[in-house]
Amino acid sequence: MNIAVLGTGNVGKALSGALAAAGHVVTMGSRTADNEAALAWTADNGVLLATFADAVRASELVINATGGGFSIEVLKSVGEDALAGKVLIDVANPLDFSKGFPPTLSVCNDDSLGEQIQREFPSALVVKALNTLNCELMVNPSKVPGDHVLFIAGNDADAKAKTVALLWEFGWPAERVLDLGDISAARATEMYLPLWLRLMQSLGHANFNISVLTGNAP
């Protein structure tokens, strides 16, 4: 599949590298197509580099791995026409580090970044996913033993099914991908970030995830 990964940070690199290794044609989207560090990394990893807009135009599925504070602006530079009808997997978290660590969320409670993106680009098929764990674990779940899980949320069932299929390629069995419902459930996974950050501080590293254990229904 032709896949655009928007963002050249650690998350974009982890996702691009894993998708290219799995045989996809990956175009990493960047603000400019001539960023030297990004050009070197993409050349070394079998990934193409283009502007955000060109990366999306070349691809049938888009992953937003930009910083949450810039995601809407980046997607506006792409434009809705290029996003229309495409699965847009939103991995970003709206973290605001302006007041130090731990960061706050720039949107939460009665809205979320996932919902903002879906509202701003109504013809894109937004699926919130992968935003609740470290980027190395995203593409290599066996780094943490056990049946830990991730969450998806979105309005389009087919887009969620395509996301589940892509996650399977990273090593996530479908039964460990929990569907929380429509895109408004992005609030739930984004608001988990403060707990994730506190756990990271307590543990001293980011190589962890949660599982959901259930007993009998009452």
Next chain:
Amino acid sequence: MNIAVLGTGNVGKALSGALAAAGHVVTMGSRTADNEAALAWTADNGVLLATFADAVRASELVINATGGGFSIEVLKSVGEDALAGKVLIDVANPLDFSKGFPPTLSVCNDDSLGEQIQREFPSALVVKALNTLNCELMVNPSKVPGDHVLFIAGNDADAKAKTVALLWEFGWPAERVLDLGDISAARATEMYLPLWLRLMQSLGHANFNISVLTGNAP
């Protein structure tokens, strides 16, 4: 130990009943001491009933199991003098159901109910705990098999140690009580509630909890 449990709802009943069964002298705090339904329940369960203020005055440890929207008002009716130096375990979540289900939080992101209570009553030893799971599971963790966890947060190490000891009486091994740090970590556990609520909707029941799985530190 003499323990006050503030609140006569399901959470207050579950905690009071379990603490009384464990041999503690439990006084359930209510707005009035002559609520007939509460009087009947407390008589049946070996628990005393008193006003919020009288319950706290009779006790060396206090559990806030009132609705999060009323907790500050209830504790103000008790007064700081009665709370001074006492461990105050805050189980409440600041859920706002005024816009329907799922509820939003009336405080979050850069503040929390746990912090509000600690600020309002600086001489109380506030420990946020038990607010991330169903009340039946709070007092009977074996209802869900496996090493699921709960979280504590607070500024006073001795108060947290006393809370861990009390949780042990409910069946929580100390290694399954994760200390997230000072009371500002109450933000993290309160902001987990939207994810808990979505999971409850997906699962169709509340008999679940999360575990934290870790891999090797990178």
